[in-house]
Amino acid sequence: MATVQPHVLLIDSYDSFAFNLAALVKKAIPDCTLHVIKNDSHTIQELLPSLSKFSAIVVGPGPGSPDIPTDIGVVCDIWKVANENLVPTFGVCLGQQSLGVENGATIHRLGTVKHGQVSVVKHTGTEIFAGLPDLKVVRYHSLHIRPKAGGEIEELAWSEDEDNGTIVMGVRHLSKPFWAVQYHPESILTDEGGLGIFRNFWKLASDWNTINRPHFRPQATLELSKSHVWPRVSKPYSANAANKTLGKVTFSTMEVPGLSVLRLCEFLGVNDESKRFVFLDSAAHPGQFSMIGCLNDDTAQFTHFVHENHIEESNAHSKVRHELGNKDVWTFFDEYREARKVVGGDRTVPFWGGFAGYLTYEAGFPPLGAGLKREDGHTAINHPDFNMVWVDRSIIVDIQNDKMWIQSLLPNDDAWIQETAQQISELPKGEIPVPTVAQGSSPVSFPDPEQYKTDVKRCQEFLFSGDSYELCLTGQTHITVPKEKTVPTWERYKILRGVNAAPHAGYLRLQPTTFLSCSPERFLSYSRSPGAVCELRPIKGTVRKMPHITREIAEEMLAGSRKEIAENLMIVDLIRHDLHNAVGENVVCSKFCGVEEYETLWQLVSVIEGSLPKDTPEDVDDSLGWEVLRRGLPPGSMTGAPKKRSVEILYNLEGFERGPYSGVFGYWCAGGGGDWSVTIRSVFLHDSEKNGDERWYVGAGGAITALSEPESELEETRVKLNGVLLGFGASS
Ligand SMILES: C=C(O[C@@H]1C=C(C(=O)O)C=C[C@H]1O)C(=O)O
Ligand SMILES: NC(=O)CC[C@H](N)C(=O)O
Structure with a gap:
């Protein structure tokens, strides 16, 4: 029996x-x-x-x-x-x-x-x-x-x-x-x-x-409404990928010693500020691949606000409104990508084309079940919650090995590939000059420091009452660039990159949003099927680099600190939970609280990996990363734990929506696989705040625990802000 x-x-x-x-x-x-x-x-x-x-x-x-x-x-x-x-x-x-x-x-x-x-x-x-x-x-x-x-x-x-x-x-x-x-x-x-x-x-x-x-x-089966x-790892809808003919990536590769990716962007049209542009920039160690989307007037851009039930698809000529009906936005994107799945790219290259863009912090609210009090119309800061383009043509540069791939998902696109390769081979070599910025050129409005310290204590009240174990409290800073001091946003990016190079940097011009990032933190990367593996790398614990802070001292201050380990541990446990939700049993923490060196900071980093069971159908495996995003946003390192209650507490306490800050940006390859960074150390500009004086906003914060000191939390947000402010000739 x-x-x-x-x-x-x-x-x-x-x-x-x-x-x-x-x-x-x-x-x-x-x-x-x-x-x-x-x-x-x-x-x-x-x-x-x-x-x-x-x-x-x-x-x-x-x-x-x-x-x-x-x-x-x-x-x-x-x-x-x-x-x-x-x-x-x-x-x-x-x-x-x-x-x-x-x-x-x-x-x-x-x-x-x-x-x-x-x-x-x-x-x-x-x-x-x-x-x-x-x-x-x-x-x-x-x-x-x-x-x-x-x-x-x-x-x-x-x-x-x-x-x-x-x-x-x-x-x-x-x-x-x-x-x-x-x-x-x-x-x-x-x-x-x-x-x-x-x-x-x-x-x-x-x-x-x-x-x-x-x-x-x-009983053999038990149904409970x-x-x-x-684990619940199948797709929430039935895939129709079986037996369909898959598209093919065409690509050409070349050695590019001494080629500057910034120059490449300029060759590809980044200076025309009226056009969309996507550049995901591994600007510092340990980044390896930089990705440029070669967009044109036909490129499809998708925007969605989470309080609305439609997606807008647009290109330079037209707009289409897709009513979602009973479908959720995540499924829409999943189906779109699945219908355009491609094979045949170089598997050492993580992106062959596909979706690229950003998701806001609030994009994670509906799957989490967290309430959003957004009134009709838009968020106070007005940036779409999903803002992505479908990249048909792309250029990838392996900056560690001076190698480049020119790729296209379009049929019969060899002529474009050959012509582009030819033109790139004729570009001058060597770095391009980076503009500098005059000190004091942009007034900055910081969150009120006294209010911030009071809010730290209010957070701690929620920790004492058992409502939260950790809260990532953040504040918003606005930078005003007077009209006569404005420079093209691409110039601003180059300045920012010069003072604050980061492994997960990026320049996204996806109207109405201009998005400049110097993020040190990867949220999620995932490899292609079969056997896709997801990797998350939360950062908790930050020390500013200074001449006397050697690695040994940084390790003592971070890995030797009960407070820092506790903060990191909580997020590790939270992320394990998010991953167990998406993949089932196969979750491991492959690094716990390692001290990593970045351009301006030392940070405490853990690595958690997850994969679906071996016999998982390929279409489910292909969507794994997207599913992890759906079940794992907002990033745990930006919320605290338990996530839902912490998000609700912070939403009320901070009193504003975070928008792109605290969300993620990156890509999802048309051949499976993807990479999303946490949107921190980043600045945003909305088209409506671009004419005349420019008004940029930047978020910064840190994890509050019962052991936090208000004054040092304030100092930590200043450290984090500083890298970005330097790009505006300001400092905290
Ligand atoms: C909240 C921010 O950063 C987050 C909080 C960190 C911390 O508490 O140590 C570190 C990196 C990020 O996960 C920010 O940069 O604004
Ligand atoms: N982890 C928990 O279940 C916490 C229980 C309760 N909220 C407390 O803080 O004591």
Whole structure:
């Protein structure tokens, strides 16, 4: 007789670590089917008829407090079901707090909150802790419980720290099959307190089911409305790529020693400011490829505002409005690219043509489920949320190896390739002069420093109350360039690049937006199918480079700092969750908190990689990167954790929309693969603020944790702003 797989219900309280938990549960109970619901998607009455079909329930962590109904949702009712409906249940963090509170425990704030902190946990060695040594675990909490003396909750584990004394880290219910821990078993830095605990839980749950639910049998299939089975990696629509004839990339390659990419841009028409232009510029180590889109009047540009239900497609001659109807914008782009999939390019080149452009911070709100209070019309800053062109012709330069590819997706385009190659071979060699800018030429309006420091403290209030573990607070700075001091935006880019060369730089002129970036941070890159691999590289932790700051000192200041490691760890855990959501189980952190050197800064960087299961159909693999963007924006390093609650808090607190700042820019290759950088250290100009005085805006911020000092946070934003301001003859 074939064995039927157990079904496990995971209740997510809108945490940014829930899919890490899903992956851990799946490791501990490999053959289980995991059904995921949100804590507010069902009432307990709706759940009751299905509960008896689950072998076990896992209640995840989350923002807020177990005694606030909108924070805890249906979780508080799970502990109160009648005996005949009991299901073995495991609670994590908020889950433990809820189990406690519903059984007479009192809830308290920690004297010193613990977010991304590692603690030693001692325990009884019984129940879920059976056979485990002392544990090293990660904590993300502001609240904790004290069980009622003589009540039903038995303490099983404790941490001991100088600031908070003894804190309960693990419990069980004396007469019901409920266990819970206060720490985060699913964190990357938690040791056997992760898998070991869940294996023990599964054994206890199975034993309990055998004794107390003798007639219980897992069902072959289990349908629960408003739930999904994790992992959910198929496309949300049916692909029609099968058997279609794929287009072919044509390309020519040549050695270009001494050729300046800036000169190449000028040859390709960047100086005509009335035309669109796309240049993704690996302007500094460790960048390798620079990409130029060779746009013309026929090039299709796509813009979309997230509060609207259409996409505008335009070129120099015409505009078309695509009504989205029930389709979401992500699917529109996915289908568009899939219909134009190409093969035959040089696989060492990451981009053969395809989509290039930017997505704003707010572009990530709808998939996240975060509310947007945008009024009819546009955002205050008016930049489209999706702004991309479809690049048919492109030039890629490998700046490390002085090699160039001229590529076209258009049929019969050899003549253009040959002619362009010929003209480029005749260009003069050597760098072109970079303009300089006079000091003091552009007045700057900074966020009010006192207000910023107050906002740091307001953020910390949300950290103390348990609503967030980390908040990336940002401010907006405006630079006004008086009409008589304006220079073409391309000149401005060259100045900026000269003072602040960055590996993920870029110049995008996608009307109405001009976008100049010196970003040091990659958000996501992904390789082509088959076997596409996604790589994310969050940066948290920044030190300004100065003569006395050697690598050793920078390492001490970053990798040796509890605060910096905690900030980085939180984002690593958040990104693992985003990736586990998109790819399922195959997620690894290949670098944890490495110190990397950039032109003007030292930064603490981690690398997380994910890939789909081996047997994934190619069309799903091709869309993987786009799906990771859909499920992973806004970038975790620009929000904080848990993401949804943190985004909502910041939206209210900052009081403005971030627009392109904090979003991503980059490309998605027509042959699969792509690369998106985090839009930081960047300036933006809207066409409506271009005639007369120019009004540029630039965002800057940093992660606020409970350990942050308002003054040093302010200083950190100044450091980040400075590189950009130098390009305007200003400084912070
Ligand atoms: C918020 C910014 O940067 C982000 C925050 C960082 C930090 O807190 O150390 C580092 C890089 C970015 O992820 C910014 O540059 O404006
Ligand atoms: N990680 C969590 O579940 C946190 C629970 C609760 N919000 C606290 O801060 O204590």
